Amino acid sequence: MKLSHGVVGAWAASNLVLALVHLAFRPRPLPFFIYIGGSAVVAGFGLAVLLAMRAGHDGPQRRQPRRASAAVVAALGAAMGLTGFAYGWWLSVLGVYLLGVAAWRVRGERLRPGARPWPVALGDAQPADRPALVYHGSSIGTAVPVPADHPAHGPPPPAPPAPEPSATVRRGILLVLLVSAARAIVNVLKGRR
Numbered sequence: 506m507k508l509s510h511g512v513v514g515a516w517a518a519s520n521l522v523l524a525l526v527h528l529a530f531r532p533r534p535l536p537f538f539i540y541i542g543g544s545a546v547v548a549g550f551g552l553a554v555l556l557a558m559r560a561g562h563d564g565p566q567r568r569q570p571r572r573a574s575a576a577v578v579a580a581l582g583a584a585m586g587l588t589g590f591a592y593g594w595w596l597s598v599l600g601v602y603l604l605g606v607a608a609w610r611v612r613g614e615r616l617r618p619g620a621r622p623w624p625v626a627l628g629d630a631q632p633a634d635r636p637a638l639v640y641h642g643s644s645i646g647t648a649v650p651v652p653a654d655h656p657a658h659g660p661p662p663p664a665p666p667a668p669e670p671s672a673t674v675r676r677g678i679l680l681v682l683l684v685s686a687a688r689a690i691v692n693v694l695k696g697r698r
Contacts, residue, residue: 583604
């Protein structure tokens with residue numbers, strides 16, 4: 506028995522418990538409801554997984570999308586629709602239009618229900634079979650000992666020495682230290698008056 510819906514459900518329930526713990530600390534409403542909304546989104550994914558498992562769609566899917574253009578258009582539509590809340594309702598209208606285009610495009614992106622998952626034979630050619638595993642006579646993962654005189658057995662090479670700072674950099678550092686010390690002394694003397 507696969508418990509993937511149980512894992513997602515437990516995740517949503519634990520998020521809900523953590524959100525309810527926030528009530529003890531009197532949270533502001535917006536972060537609290539965002540946390541509750543996130544728990545609801547995760548619970549929705551858990552419900553979708555449960556429904557997919559009950560319908561028998563939990564194994565490898567044969568009707569995979571051939572393109573992702575509908576998903577890209579849907580993401581752009583959602584982003585534009587949400588941006589419309591900040592910049593004006595007309596962006597939300599454009600976002601709804603893009604979501605409609607995505608819904609129209611998604612119907613042509615899946616293979617038809619009776620399609621085979623392997624390549625279709627063109628003309629009178631034979632369809633390709635599954636690729637055969639070929640044994641070349643060698644095994645994978647054989648280890649060869651490193652010879653004793655190999656550099657890997659010795660200490661690592663020493664790091665090159667760090668370059669000395671130039672005279673200009675040294676003067677700049679000294680100037681910064683002197684100005685900082687002078688300001689500290691002035692602040693101490695001002696504080697004693």
